[in-house]
Amino acid sequence: MRDRRGSTGMKVKIRPAGPCRRALEIEVDASVLEAERKTIVEEFRSGTTIPGFRKGKAPASIVERKYADAIQEELRKHMLPKCYREAIASEGVDAVAVVDVKNVSMEDGKGLSFTATVDIPPKFKTPKYKGIRVKGEPMEPSEERVDDAIREVREKFSTFEDADDRAATTGDAVKVDFTATVDERPLTALAKEAAWVGKGADFWMMIGDAREAIPGLSKGIDGMKVGETREVSVEFPGDYRIESLRGRSASYDVSLKEVKARKLPELDEEFLKTLKVGSAAELREKARNGLRSAAEQAETRRRKNVLAEHLLKHTNIDVPESLVSEETRRIVQDIVMSNTSRGVSKEEIEKERDGILAEATRSATERVKLGYILERIADEAGISVGEDEVGKHIEIMAERHGADPAVLRANLEQRDGLDDVRKGIKSEKALDYALSLAKIKKK
Template sequence: MNVTVENLGPCKKLLRVELDLAAVDAAFASVTKEYQRHAQLPGVRAGKAPRDLILNSFGPRIDEEVKRKLISDAYPKALEQEKIRAAVQPDIEEIQFGRGQTLQFAATVETQPEFELPEYKGLPVKRETVVITDDDVDKALNVLREQRTDYKDVARPVTAGDIAVVNYTGTCDGKPISDTAPTARGLTEQKAFWIRCEAGQFIPGFTEQLHGMNAGEKRTVNVDFPPDFVSAQLVGKKGVYEVELAQVKERILPEVNEEFAKSFGTESLDKLRAGIRADLEADRNSKASRAVRDQIIQALLGKVSFDMPESIVLQETRSVVYNIVQENQQRGIPKEAIEQQKDAIFANANASAKDRVKAMFLLNRIAEKEGVKVEQQEILERVQAMAQQYQMPIQKLIKQLEERNGFGEIHEQILVGKVLDFLQLQAQVEEVPASAPTA
């Protein structure tokens, strides 16, 4: 096999491969014999068909199979011969092939980047110390109390903490709010809508203006939509609501006692508190570990620079763009506004994609050097967990994964996780106080 290599740029090469006539003839002979052995032809016993009859009947199919087989065998051997590490599947073109002649083809291949691994052991990172206080547990218990809230109709004015059941219509600049924000129909009109009368609920400033109202009373409520409002088209605008109070409901929270604890399947209040503490500790430890991993990745990214395969960066960029667009649409931003920002969106997505791809190559190279591998059992366990999470038969999930190269993604996720676990163990960790404890 003769191979010539031409550099087309960073991470891109052109391979020209030629197989000699002997290799081509041998492949034709092998494939033709297989057809003779298994072909079903009228009036001919299986395995007894003459070669000429086989060629007349299946010639084009044999040619195609020989060509496919020769190229699929020759391409990886050419990579190995030239010590080229391909990053993606090649573009095969300029194929010259036929009986009685050599096989020639060209393969444009994007290669894995060439770089020296930076020092990756002993990276300095900061990890927030996890401390769960009694106050943290109390806050979590209050969340559980909220889940068990009862409601009682009361014949009195609305006060803070009540549930106001209201009918309302909203306008902006004298027109229905949906004219300004088409996706915000729920902000335009509602019947029997429950609003908890506490600051920050619904639209800022709305619930405070309901205080003192009685059932059956009507009132005009004026609001200013804040800069971080969920519907971007309404940011900075003023809204006017005509509100009718239908009912006032008082919230009845259960007492935190032994009976309350048993309603959650625990033996006692002490054990419920202990379980909450353990859950909070596990959650914060997980967040602290993710923060350490992010620091490790950022440190590695800053230590080395190299070119990357364009197609992989582009594919990742498209994925990031898709996620950004989906997020903006969910926030109610119209397609026209997104289209106006497309250049900025693409630029931000491309920068993020480059970091992701760069991190992928770095972590994979570390995995190679340290002998980190993924076992089939680990992939199977991950698939089983996914099937349970999605409440899907495992065979159906396996089929879906096979159709979209999902097993490759799972392998990559597990490998990256194992490498980051390794790097975290090797890092120089400085424990620091938690910046903002959360329940």
């Protein structure tokens, strides 16, 4: 504990209040408080009109009696932040946040006393980050994957032809009518928020589509012919988008009305010209390069994740609770927005509130810890962030969100967000640096 009275009439005691938290017990002399009170009284006097006196000419004693409560509140609002800021500066406390102000006592003739609690950066030993062993995954695409990529391109330009004269099969587009029941009750009554899952007319779907809205329904249609009716069993997964159907079994009565076969374009000169390539070999090389580039980016990110996990695992570090709370709030907001955009109701989100908060807190704690670790590595390596890097990052952010870079920068400056941008860039550069020193073991 430190105990010191400065030359400004303020006494400060500092005591630990947690691993990354300090309590500043502050006492301010009555003379300092009285001087501030006189200043505030004068401000009230000059700005108010009291009957019988011209504006700003009423005696201070009358003004003080008339506005006693307001003056006291203004004095409190002014003195508390002024004093704890002075205490933080004079004592050299590296405060990342003022958590709370309590035990406030302010009386005429007795001065001011209160306790300000602040969070401070953690003290920790830098983990070993040079030569970390990381297993590398292959980044060269297989010939089969190149074939798949070319097929995906052809599928984007495919057409569909009538195929009502044969049974439906994987890859076909089919039009069906269906009704569904769960435990012999209409599914529409069970899932009113998504009645389309329980009953459909002229409903088109692709057989074998991994992203189908009703999981497993198209598999049951495989082999049917136009005019045929079939009962198909569907098992809804535990994470299905509609909560009331999660883990439930449903029976679908399906009538097949139309079948259309997908026709892929031939890799002829006309189609290659549409793709702006000169030959099938060039298309193949272009597909290979695209897959390789995507694989390299994914592998780099995976390796960085491995490094981050290693650094977290091998660093004993406590972090400021206030920063974790703020990061938790951001993550919860992102989770709620993401779920809302996917059609999840407020009621469903509220049911998962505890789980969401627990996961957000865990992620937030790791993010804050990793941020401090990477900042330490960056400082030791002499890594800095230039304004050109900040500008480029803002341009990328603006393009991603369809915003004007200048407007986005102005918004960031207004809410003190540029420091977060700089910290993010610095952390990423530190992770790049650690990766450049890693020992990659290729498979």
